[in-house]
Amino acid sequence: MDDPFVIVGGDAAGMSAASKAKRENPDLEVIVFERGEWVSYAACGMPYYVKGTVDDLDDLVAVTPEEFREGRDVDLRTNHEVVAIDPDTQTVTVEADGEQFDQPYGALLIGTGARAIQPPFDGLDLEGVFTLRSMDEADAIEDDVSAHDLETAAIVGGGYVGVEMAEALTERGIEVSIYEMLPQILQPFGEETASVVEDHLEDQGVSVHLETAVDGFEGDDRVDEVLLDGGDRAEPADLVVVGVGVAPNVSLAEEAGIELGPTGAIATDEYGRTNCDDVYAAGDAAEATNVVTGEPDHVPLALTANRAGRAIGTTVAGEPTPTGGTAGTAIVKAFDLGAARTGIIDEERARDAGFDPVSVTIEAPTRPHYYPGATELTITLVADRETERVLGASLVGRDGAKRIDTVATAVDAELTVGELLNLDLAYAPPFSPVWDPVLTAAKVLSGTLE
Amino acid sequence: MDDPFVIVGGDAAGMSAASKAKRENPDLEVIVFERGEWVSYAACGMPYYVKGTVDDLDDLVAVTPEEFREGRDVDLRTNHEVVAIDPDTQTVTVEADGEQFDQPYGALLIGTGARAIQPPFDGLDLEGVFTLRSMDEADAIEDDVSAHDLETAAIVGGGYVGVEMAEALTERGIEVSIYEMLPQILQPFGEETASVVEDHLEDQGVSVHLETAVDGFEGDDRVDEVLLDGGDRAEPADLVVVGVGVAPNVSLAEEAGIELGPTGAIATDEYGRTNCDDVYAAGDAAEATNVVTGEPDHVPLALTANRAGRAIGTTVAGEPTPTGGTAGTAIVKAFDLGAARTGIIDEERARDAGFDPVSVTIEAPTRPHYYPGATELTITLVADRETERVLGASLVGRDGAKRIDTVATAVDAELTVGELLNLDLAYAPPFSPVWDPVLTAAKVLSGTLE
Structure with missing residues (x-):
């Protein structure tokens, strides 16, 4: 590839791709055009800046522009807006300081993100x-x-x-x-x-x-x-x-004839490729494959963006790497509670995807009754009645919301409720009851499936 | 089955089986012989009684003898020691108050536990x-x-x-x-x-x-x-x-001609059956199948005992149910630290099981750098070089040791390092960095596998 790897947008997907591509292939020229000032920042940390938990907005920046430029040899250009893509000539048009110029690309990543509706x-x-x-x-x-x-x-x-x-x-x-x-x-x-x-x-x-x-x-x-x-x-x-809510920034792609998927975000294959040669899309602007339904989904979350960017960086550097799917796993703090979810929970959505959903909601303690600090976790677990495959879960409590990761793993591995129930999860009184709340939910759901 | 379901030993495996068998088939007569006074107690809680965290030893009893007898209709006989099993006549010999009597069984569960070496x-x-x-x-x-x-x-x-x-x-x-x-x-x-x-x-x-x-x-x-x-x-x-360490209590079984396995504990099949008709074994006295190696293993831990007992209770009540395997998952508190492990970590043990182990040890924070309370988790992740299958992990830190469950699930589901790396785990600043420490370990291990 003679022309550089050009990236539109300098946040999670774009900067992950840039860093990874340079690490895998230091000879590759990588140019990132970011229309604003900020790059590689933790948007999810912003509420905690307003709250006062985070003192300085700069603390949310994972990697500084200087580090990208000097430490990682990425040609990062802030205040540069890509205003057009021409897939035929493999060129983007860039606007900066009131001037326009064309930049040819060997590979292009669209990581334009999403905007608040x-x-x-x-x-x-x-x-x-x-x-x-x-x-x-x-x-x-x-x-x-x-x-x-x-x-x-x-x-x-x-x-x-x-x-x-x-x-x-x-x-x-x-x-x-x-x-x-x-x-x-x-x-x-x-x-x-x-x-x-x-x-x-x-x-x-x-x-x-x-x-x-x-x-x-x-x-x-x-x-x-x-x-x-x-x-x-x-x-x-x-x-x-x-x-x-947010909407994907797709107008630049759309105007270039890059196809959108059913969710309205940019359609991609398992390598993050769009319908145009050498043009990739990732992050909040792009679709990802839902691991439960196998269908395109739009879940604009940070990990999906980082991972897809990283995979595309690897692919462009010469080693084709799938971007991975999404289970729609999410977690949110609400004062003293943590709430989390993964997979398909909504019954209508499950039916639309061809499943016959059955679910239970239970309350279970996060520690044995005799050990101090036990709190209740409320867990909803959803499975398909016929195949007994675990489709998703949601849970909430004062402690232990990261237990959703166990279900996220089970969902991704297509485990059945019986297999979930037989998982060997960690037990000791300071950490869990003998039956982890996730297992208790599986026990109860398993009972309703008989 | 005309004769009762007889259970030897009134702790985790035995009482789980008794309760589950009665719940599934209330007409089934269930007799439990326990040679001591205590039944259904949380042995793992005992250090916390000595520490003073738990006030009363009775607090460690999950279900009281009265509740088993009256609430669950289990014929629980404490201070009754089974001194012989005759698989030919399907009878056990019981000693109580200095007298002996014979008790016929339709099904027998040996849940004699283990003793301190x-x-x-x-x-x-x-x-x-x-x-x-x-x-x-x-x-x-x-x-x-x-x-x-x-x-x-x-x-x-x-x-x-x-x-x-x-x-x-x-x-x-x-x-x-x-x-x-x-x-x-x-x-x-x-x-x-x-x-x-x-x-x-x-x-x-x-x-x-x-x-x-x-x-x-x-x-x-x-x-x-x-x-x-x-x-x-x-x-x-x-x-x-x-x-x-502990040794399984197998003399009663051995004297009855019930086979032991390579670990010295009672050999069982996937339903917890021994080599004798209608005789089951579970808990610390019995082997379980290691989910990584597929070989018999002896991991005397509470969840394995409870789950196998429950499965055998279901089987005896009429619905054959596998006991599930063990990944050897364990977690322990050491003052301010939690340490946990799952699967096969030891390189020699991995090689003995036919794997070519490769491992990395990393340190990763449990939260983003800018969010207060971030602590380091040290994770060792082990995989097989050829198949890239995740074999096991060990981790330790001030917070987040239950993250071992993610790897325990991946190990049980036979995920590769690449599949582990692509799991959609939960991220928000109060709970995790974008890349959960488990994913970071998978990233680094994936790099060494290339």
């Missing part, structure tokens, strides 16, 4: 109304909270960002309300887990408003109210964070 | 010298510590019991020394993990003497010295706990 709310441009997708936005929210004596905040959307920001802003002394259109928060976690989190949020002073549509925001210059129920009702809000 | 030490019968296998012994140690103003304790053997008792006795204000014949403590955990634990024990004031053979104990009535190096050296010891 902005619903058509009135008053989105009022002062004090934010989304939380970029480091600059995290910075702006923190500045705003520090600069004003805010009493109330409205969070629109009860997803990860909503729940994490509810904790962060409560910690900053603000009275927080979450407004969620659906009958539950944390939709991908299933209603049993969500319900435990909702109760805990209320216990911590957060008002959780379910099945509540937001229409917009009002105020003079600065927001002071959130409008609800078609505008019939208003609640006070000195600060608003809109976190209703 | 008593090496031929001089002075084993001195006051203040204990093993820790039974509830009565735990009681006696606690009484002894409470009754005397003890300054020093010697622990012979650096296995689980040794490490847990070192913590317990240190907590009781005693200066503890561990004497271990091998070059490391916690032999099944591999030397990297053991070395971290050894350093931590020393930091906590425990003297760890490796490659040190104990010859016996001396004192007038009560022990006051432990003899070392062929008797040339003596160290003070006001209390001694001998924890050099």
Whole structure:
């Protein structure tokens, strides 16, 4: 390959690919174009900057631009925006400092990420109304909270960002309300887990408003109210964070004739290849294969982006490497609780994928009754009735939410409930009861399958 | 089956089988003969009774005799010792209150457990010298510590019991020394993990003497010295706990012509059946199949006993159910550390089983660098060079030792290192770095396999 490996976007997927490609093949020229200033930052850490757990926004940067340039010999160009891709000539058009130039590529990775969805709310441009997708936005929210004596905040959307920001802003002394259109928060976690989190949020002073549509925001210059129920009702809000989900940034790809998949993200094969020769896509802009359904899925999470980027870097360096699939595994902290999920939990989604889902929800302690500090874990475990294959799980508790990894592994390995039940998991009183809660869930689910 | 289901031994395997058989088939008569007083107790909790974490020895009893008799309709007879089995007539001979009687069985489960190995030490019968296998012994140690103003304790053997008792006795204000014949403590955990634990024990004031053979104990009535190096050296010891391992209680089985396996424990098939018709064995007296090697193994741990008992109860009640194998998964607390292991770690053992082992040891944080509370986990990951199958792992750290379950699941599911590396494990800053330490270990091991 004579022309360089060009990467569009300098975050998780892009920088993982750049680093790995250079490590595998130091002679390969790697150029990364990033339209902003920040590269390789931990977006998932941003709520903890607002909360005050993380002192400095720079702490969220995993690897600095200097380290990429000097330590890893990656030609990283910030404030460079790729405005067009031409797959026929294998060239990208780049804009920087008001000028445009063309850059040929031997291989191209599109890692353009995703953006916060902005619903058509009135008053989105009022002062004090934010989304939380970029480091600059995290910075702006923190500045705003520090600069004003805010009493109330409205969070629109009860997803990860909503729940994490509810904790962060409560910690900053603000009275927080979450407004969620659906009958539950944390939709991908299933209603049993969500319900435990909702109760805990209320216990911590957060008002959780379910099945509540937001229409917009009002105020003079600065927001002071959130409008609800078609505008019939208003609640006070000195600060608003809109976190209703993200959409993949695909316009650059689309305009170049690169195919999108059924989810609206860029379609890729198991090596992260798009329909255009030598063009790869990874991260929040791209689809990944769901390990349960085998179908394309769009789960914009950090590990999937890092891993796919790393695999593509290896492939471009000369050793074809599959990107791996996604089980949609996720974990979120909500004050004293950890909630986690993996695989397919939603019954309708399971049926759409051809399964006949059966599930149980149990409560089980994380330690034996006699050992101090035992807490309850609520686990929902889902399997297919005919094959008894484990499809997914969700769990929540004060301790032990990383136990979801056991189920994530079982889901990926296509274990049955009986095989899950027979796993030799670690037991000693300070760590677990004899039957780990995951095994207890498998026991109960196994009983319903007979 | 006209004759009852007879169970010899009323602990984990026996009582799990009794309860499950009655639940599956309430009409089945189930008789349990237990030669002692205690049934269904958590032996693994005993060090925490000595430590003072658990107030009352009765707290370690999972289910009381009354609950078994009245709630579960199990004919539980304590202080009844089975002294002979006759597989031809399907009868056991029972001794109680100095009398003997015969009891016919339709099915028999041998759950006679294991006993502490008593090496031929001089002075084993001195006051203040204990093993820790039974509830009565735990009681006696606690009484002894409470009754005397003890300054020093010697622990012979650096296995689980040794490490847990070192913590317990240190907590009781005693200066503890561990004497271990091998070059490391916690032999099944591999030397990297053991070395971290050894350093931590020393930091906590425990003297760890490796490659040190104990010859016996001396004192007038009560022990006051432990003899070392062929008797040339003596160290003070006001209390001694001998924890050099356990041996399966197989004499009853052996005398009845029931076959033992290569480990010296009772040989069983995948349903827990012995070579005699309708005779099962489970728990610490029996072998289980190692899920990595497929060979018989003897891992006397609680979960294996409970699960095999439960499966045999189901089988005897009419539905044949495999007992499941063992990965030898174990976890142990040593003061502020958790150490855990699963599968095959020892290189020689791996080679004996036909593998070509390759391993790495890494240190990785349990959280991102910017999130408070991150601690290092040291992980050793072992795979077969040719097939790249994950064979086992060992890990140790202040937090997150239950992550061994991810590897235990991968080992059981026969995943390769590449498949382990592609697992979708849960990430959020309060719980894990983007690449969980287990994935980081897989990354590094994958690199050495190329």
